[in-house]
Amino acid sequence: MSALDEVRAMMIFARVVEEGGFSAAARKMGLSRAAISHQIRQLEAKLGVPLLRRSTRTFSLTDAGTRYYDSCRTITLEAEAARKRVEELRDEPVGKISLSCSVHMGNLRIVPILSRFRQTYPGVALDVRLTDEVVDLIGQGIDIAIRSGPLRSSELKSIRLYETRRVIVASQQYVAAFGIPDQPEDLTDHNWVMYSRVPETLRLAQGDQERKIPVSGSVQVDSATARLQFLRDGHGMAVVPFSDVVDDIANGDLMRVLPDWNLPDLSVYAVYSGDVMRSSKVKTLLDFLRAQLADIDESRH
Structure with a gap:
């Protein structure tokens, strides 16, 4: 040998x-x-x-x-x-980029953008890992992770890719069966599709008023895709990113609940270790992601 x-x-x-x-x-x-x-x-x-x-x-x-x-x-x-x-010495981005993202966000937004990125920069190879687990970037050798905030405190760096409202929605089927709340306190009496990453106590604001409303439900999921399916099928109300359901609301399948009350916005970040940003291919991809996500970034409108 x-x-x-x-x-x-x-x-x-x-x-x-x-x-x-x-x-x-x-x-x-x-x-x-x-x-x-x-x-x-x-x-x-x-x-x-x-x-x-x-x-x-x-x-x-x-x-x-x-x-x-x-x-x-x-x-x-x-x-x-x-x-x-x-x-990094080459002008044209080349080489492999490894990226981790949740299954729902990956399929809905990130993978289509990565496909367009590869068409623009064919010299870049992609290793895309869709998982709902929070991965160890450094330990697993991953360049970028796409995560929704708030982020945990760590030595990792981050940039915000986009920001969207979070809204309470229900299907027409659910509303026909159980009605719709008139005020925040009524939310407690309704069934919810509970998501493991959303607190069980909702913080609602309207002007200088704020309400903290505990909610519960007979369906609990750890996947945003599963949450959306149970929501559409009428199993309860849910808190979701507005950008995920804008089409459902527009076509009447889902409806806003208490639209005059606001929940904290949801920010989505690209997280990476500090030394990764020395790579031109990674910087190019991050710029590409931000540009492609600009249309749904309510912080820019």
């Missing part, structure tokens, strides 16, 4: 550990599972010690494997950093 082959095998070993298996690493690297296994066996033969304890469906690291992984991960990170430094 040459020195170059050994370095490649070290990077493969690091990926196997990080992905939790041979098959997952193979899919991520575009290799066959057999090729991954062969590289690990050659590496163990070269070192003269086993790195993994294998079983039918899983593996665990030996003591030597645990110690060796740290060096392999360092080499992988250094190689990635070197590639990014070279890419």
